[in-house]
Amino acid sequence: MSDPHAPHHRDHSEADPTLSKRGGFCSVPWSTAASATLHCLTGCAIGEVLGMVIGTSLGLHNAATVILSVALAFVFGYALTMRGVLRAGLSFASALKVALAADTVSIVVMEILDNAVMVGVPGAMDAGITSVLFWGALAFSLLVAFVLTTPLNRWMISRGKGHAVVHRYLH
Structure with missing residues (x-):
């Protein structure tokens, strides 16, 4: 009996040479997951740091500072992904869809x-x-986010989700 997931696995393993098949399932190297997480974290960190600095500097309530940081993290996270797929020739609307699919969970x-x-x-x-204290906590918070999100991204990439969506357009 054939593997019902075989076409799915074949599609993204062929699109991304860093993925390999082992025992009928894709195996994603930790380096691939770390790279995808670092890419996502870069956009998030720009927005997060900017939001924390603006909110703290303006004396905003902690909740308002967090909301601003989260909003900017999404804006910069999506923008960083969109930049690459727009260069690959996708329309703005298509690039936005790819960014939403690739980065939202992460x-x-x-x-x-x-x-x-x-x-x-x-x-x-x-x-x-x-x-x-502010900068140390902020740096530590981003490190925690990276370490704990990398396994999630590895799992998503192995299923053709997350940054595997981006790799279809860049390879």
Whole structure:
């Protein structure tokens, strides 16, 4: 009996040479997952840091600062992915669909994790942008987001989801 998932696995393993087949299932190297996570984290971090700096500098309530950071993380995360697929020749609408499919789950998880750390570190949100506590907590929050999101991205890529969607247009 044939593997009902074989066409699915064949499609994205052929589209991305970093994926290989083992025992009928795709095996995604950790380096591929880490690279996809780092790409996603780059856009998220730009938005997250910018939001935290703006919110803290303006003296916004912690909830407003978190909302601003999350919104900017999504904007910059999607924009970074769209930049690559737009260069590959996709229309703006198609590039937006690819970015939404590739990054939404990863950004949501990263934002939950890094904002939970920022809110959870006593005094970090109120420390101010000249404080080592603020920057240390922010750096730690992004590290936590990277470490805990990489396995999720590996799992999604192995199923043709997440950044595997982007790789179809870039390879």
